[in-house]
Amino acid sequence: MTNRIAQLTALLPKVSDDPRALIAIARQMIAAGDRPRAVALAEQVHAMTGGRGEAGVTAAEILSDGVFSWHFVIPRDRARNDAYEQALLRAIRPGCRVLEIGTGTGLLAMMAARAGATVVTCEADAAIASAARDVIAANGYSDRVTVVSKHSTDLDPTRDMGGLADILVSEIVSNDLLSEGVLGAHEDAVARLLAPDGVVIPPRGTIRVALARDLRDRAPRLGEASGFDLSAFNRLAAPNELVRVGMDQVALCSAPVDLFSFDFATADPRKPERRELDIPSLGGRIDGIVQWIALEMDAVGRYENRPESGTASCWGALLWRFPEPVDTEKRDTVTVGGAHERDRVRLWVSD
Structure with a gap:
């Protein structure tokens, strides 16, 4: 002190x-x-x-401070909640010990406890951890769920958890899948905190992409305003834009393609990757590449926030806008580049 x-x-x-x-x-x-x-x-x-x-x-x-708006959005996504709970119900056995990374509201931890598990859940933010304890107590699960105010990488499996976990569950994925540090957290947890035959939920996540047309009725970049040309300011625009899923904000102009897939159940470090794809167009104007996520909850369950699904999602999609729209005919190919640096994803149209 x-x-x-x-x-x-x-x-x-x-x-x-x-x-x-x-x-x-x-x-x-x-x-x-x-x-x-x-x-x-x-x-x-x-x-x-x-x-x-x-x-x-x-x-x-x-x-x-530091509590993001999505903490209040994610728990309202019933499809997401059901996908996690069904995977937990399929995995939990009597006497099962569950470790959750990222407590948030405590919802997933309480689901696991309701299914019969003893749960340790960790949360690095002190305010969130404290509020989650109150939520868990109010729902009568304090005897089954322990909230540890630490980052998962600081957990001691004996002192904080009472032994290795039988199941690791987390939802530390973001709109681009990676930017909340899911790869590093899982690599550490699988190596140190999970039993050798332990179950990971979700065990796999995929970044999916497609050519897309923006359906929103607005100017995407600055141009003329009050008689002045403001277009030079556009170089300060972020390279991607949030697209709300289930609100008809984009139309897919190609079949979806899996860009990168990640095994969350391995302790082997995942190296940065870079690749290019030739994507056939369905025809018409293409404004950019839209990116979204798919989670394999287990061998049975799956959650995907495909932009054209018509179903809202707590996760948004990302539109990576081309410098200029591209007019295409059906089956014209557009070469798309993608790269990830373990905690960041980047997409572009190749020349």
Whole structure:
């Protein structure tokens, strides 16, 4: 404990009933590098104020910092929830020990506990871990689910888990599949935290792509505005755009193609890859390449957020726009390049 944090801690008994003073100390705790203590103080103030007033709102700001909007979107995806739960039900046996990476709301951990498993779930963010404990307690699973406030790579299988897990479950995949660090986390967990004959859910994930036409009625880039040419500013535009699945925002202009597939059940490090594909067009204008994900939950179950499926998904697709639209005839081929660097994906149209 640093001197500054010790000084702030010494002040707490003197202001224990003053929400504004507690929040002031919490903010200084953050500046001093002790976010877990700041989160605990913010939770105390939130309970005191009910989230009302300046102190309550500031407490909510502290608690929500680093908590992304998708934490509130993902649990509402019934198809995703059902795919995970059915895979858990098929895998869990009496006396089974489950490790979950990335607690979030605690939903998957409670599913596993409801199916009869004893669960350890880890969460690196202190505010999320604390809220998940309350969710789990409110649903009556505190005796079956233990939340450990650590990143999975910091877990000790004996001290934190009581032994190796029989099942590893996670949902640390992103819109592009990789950017939440799923490969590194799984490689470590399979090597250190999972029994040799353990089950991984999901065991495999695939990045799928297709040629696509943007159906949204909007200008994709800057041009003329108030008599000025702003097009030079377009070089600052992100190379990909989020596409909401199930909302008819893009039309597929080719058959889907598997670009990269990843084995999440191996401890062998996956090397960066690069490849090119000749994709036959269905004809018409092509604005870019759309990318989405498919998860094999086990030998039976599968979850895919295909943009044209008509079903909404908690994960979005990504449209990698060409510099200019391309007009094609049916069966014209477009050469598409793709690369991943283990935690990042990049797509482009080849010259």
